[in-house]
Amino acid sequence: MVLGRVAESQREEAPRVLIVDDDESLLAALDLALTRRGFRIVTAREAGEAFGRLEDAGQVDLIVLDVMMPGMDGVTLCRLLRDRTSTPMLMLTARDAVADRIAGLEAGADDYLQKPFDLDELVARLLALRRRALRNQGPEGVERTYEDITLDSRTWSARRAGRNLGLTPTEFRILEQLLQSPESVRRREDLMRAIWGENWVEADSGTLEVHIANLRQKLERGGGSRLIHTIRGVGYVLKA
Numbered sequence: 001m002v003l004g005r006v007a008e009s010q011r012e013e014a015p016r017v018l019i020v021d022d023d024e025s026l027l028a029a030l031d032l033a034l035t036r037r038g039f040r041i042v043t044a045r046e047a048g049e050a051f052g053r054l055e056d057a058g059q060v061d062l063i064v065l066d067v068m069m070p071g072m073d074g075v076t077l078c079r080l081l082r083d084r085t086s087t088p089m090l091m092l093t094a095r096d097a098v099a100d101r102i103a104g105l106e107a108g109a110d111d112y113l114q115k116p117f118d119l120d121e122l123v124a125r126l127l128a129l130r131r132r133a134l135r136n137q138g139p140e141g142v143e144r145t146y147e148d149i150t151l152d153s154r155t156w157s158a159r160r161a162g163r164n165l166g167l168t169p170t171e172f173r174i175l176e177q178l179l180q181s182p183e184s185v186r187r188r189e190d191l192m193r194a195i196w197g198e199n200w201v202e203a204d205s206g207t208l209e210v211h212i213a214n215l216r217q218k219l220e221r222g223g224g225s226r227l228i229h230t231i232r233g234v235g236y237v238l239k240a
Contacts, residue, residue: 016040021066047072082108088129105210110170144179178238188235
């Protein structure tokens with residue numbers, strides 16, 4: 001069931017967002033506010049309802065998950081959804097709950113926002129996630145290779161030695177950035193700007209590190225050698 005309406009002429013372009021949160025007043029407020037800003041909104045109060053909404057609504061462009069929910073928590077739900085889809089996901093976390101943010105990123109979330117949050121910032125983050133997803137689907141995509149890694153942005157696939165890496169959208173973008181200049185150091189600030197845009201300074205200082213750690217685990221799964229190296233105080237380099 002889709003809550004909220006937009007003009008028929010906008011329906012093809014308006015991003016469809018699934019918001020999962022047990023706070024009914026917050027859901028109602030977000031439904032109203034985001035619909036006015038051109039989004040199409042689908043809401044759910046818990047994990048089971050979220051899966052039902054996805055079946056009813058079909059493909060969604062973005063997913064927003066609260067960490068703290070009755071029954072299945074948002075981190076577990078994020079992990080289950082990530083096994084099924086590469087749709088960008090944003091986690092809503094309690095103020096200063098660093099462990100929640102790290103757990104969400106490790107489960108496959110692409111970004112997070114602390115409660116209470118400013119609606120304009122939520123909109124900006126959702127639009128940034130959407131723009132990156134559309135870029136990755138665009139015809140300008142290319143195939144990049146280094147050692148036994150192959151990344152194809154046209155088909156959204158990344159493999160090492162023929163094994164599918166199963167990357168999240170953010171992990172994919174990080175690897176894509178590193179593959180643009182292998183064996184050259186990429187400054188941390190440049191990577192964050194490329195991934196999160198000009199709003200990178202607002203991101204938690206540990207966000208990039210968590211994504212890098214997750215990407216390393218996937219690259220090294222099955223005994224693969226380390227390829228992403230940290231240059232302390234500077235950034236990262238992709239090097240055999």
